[in-house]
Amino acid sequence: MEAAIEEAPFDGLADAERKALARCRHAVLGADRPLRLDCGVELGPYRVAYQTYGTLNADKSNAVLICHALTLDQFVAEEHPVTGKEGWWDSLVGPGKVLDPARYFIICINVLGGCMGTTGPLALDASGQPWNLRFPVVTVADMVRTQAALLDHLGIPDLFCVIGGSMGGMQVLEWAASYPARVFSAVPIACAARHSAQNIAFHEVGRQAIMADPEWKGGDYRQHNTVPARGLSVARMTAHITYLSEQALQRKFGRALQDRDALGFGFDADFQVESYLRYQGSTFVDRFDANSYLYITRAMDYFDLAAAHGGVLANAFKGTPTRFCLFSFTSDWLFPTRESREIVHALNAAAANVSFVEVESDKGHDAFLLDEPEMFRTLAGFLKGAAAVRGLKDVP
Incomplete structure (x- = not known):
């Protein structure tokens, strides 16, 4: 081929x-x-x-x-x-x-x-x-x-x-x-x-988030002038948690609230850590392609140097x-x-x-x-x- x-x-x-x-x-x-x-x-x-x-x-x-x-x-x-x-x-x-x-x-x-x-x-x-x-x-x-x-x-x-x-x-x-x-x-x-x-499991969660987004269109989103922004954003949020440590998250955010003095009793970003992850997800969409994310994560999953030798x-x-x-x-x-x-x-x-x-x-x-x-x-x-x-x- x-x-x-x-x-x-x-x-x-x-x-x-x-x-x-x-x-x-x-x-x-x-x-x-x-x-x-x-x-x-x-x-x-x-x-x-x-x-x-x-x-x-x-x-x-x-x-x-x-x-x-x-x-x-x-x-x-x-x-x-x-x-x-x-x-x-x-x-x-x-x-x-x-x-x-x-x-x-x-x-x-x-x-x-x-x-x-x-x-x-x-x-x-x-x-x-x-x-x-x-x-x-x-x-x-x-x-x-x-x-x-x-x-x-x-x-x-x-x-x-x-x-x-x-x-x-x-x-x-x-x-x-x-x-x-x-x-x-x-x-x-x-x-x-x-x-x-x-690590393969975390990647699969991210890939499934992208592919579950209705705007993904089976990977043909460009031809439909759409972007699977929600799915790619969730994939990034999930991965970003793995890049940090519990100590770093606790030191940086703890349970501090985001722009409020009391719990909102809803599903907006009550906590600073939630707002941070949402920001990481939304900005990632501007610079990275969803299909590329699928391919590159799969390349990492397949990596096994011992198996190749x-x-x-x-x-x-x-x-x-x-x-x-x-x-x-x-x-x-x-x-x-x-x-x-x-x-x-x-x-x-x-x-x-x-x-x-x-x-x-x-x-x-x-x-x-x-x-x-x-x-x-x-x-x-x-x-x-x-x-x-x-x-x-x-x-x-």
């Missing part, structure tokens, strides 16, 4: 995707060599949207790939073209920060199946119609193959570092397993080598030359520390070069996106050591 997209880069796009493409780089790949997906479909040509920061040095040894999480995108360290908010990893990427564009050539790629410029269900097929649910199901491995193809296109043979959290961490692990010779160092943060039953996780890293540094957070119940330790044990069994830090934090899973000094100090030290081993110039 073969699949193709319309090559015209801006025709028929949703407004958010159009704004994203106008602010980032993109390449159309796969015209001569289609991408064979895990589901058996050959996809090509396909578009890859990405953003870069810094300059690639003469020997192409300073490239750092940032892999983004489920609902994030390529706009790591700049104002987002849709929301107007600062970059999602501004705390880590920027002048004088751990990932300084003056030292590294930083790349972040919108994942396959996404809605910020890279081909996904919003893309047009060969007939000029949006793929919607006819788009082939993709995996994390497919996302990484797309990224590798872009690096080939850019003439970047290997990467000094691949780093990412959550679904981004899954991509980091896939990179290390599939392209070990191209990854000098890898930093998987707050992730796991396979998606747990609990004979049922033994250590086999994924056998003989790896990559240097690893893993991070987990004490209050992260979405990807708890025990799952990071399983990866560390597998790396140890494969005799890999690995270090691991469990960061004390009460901020939950979202801690990897926030100002966590211990993580920053440890990461800076790891990168400095890796740069010294590689002989990377201009990295103190």
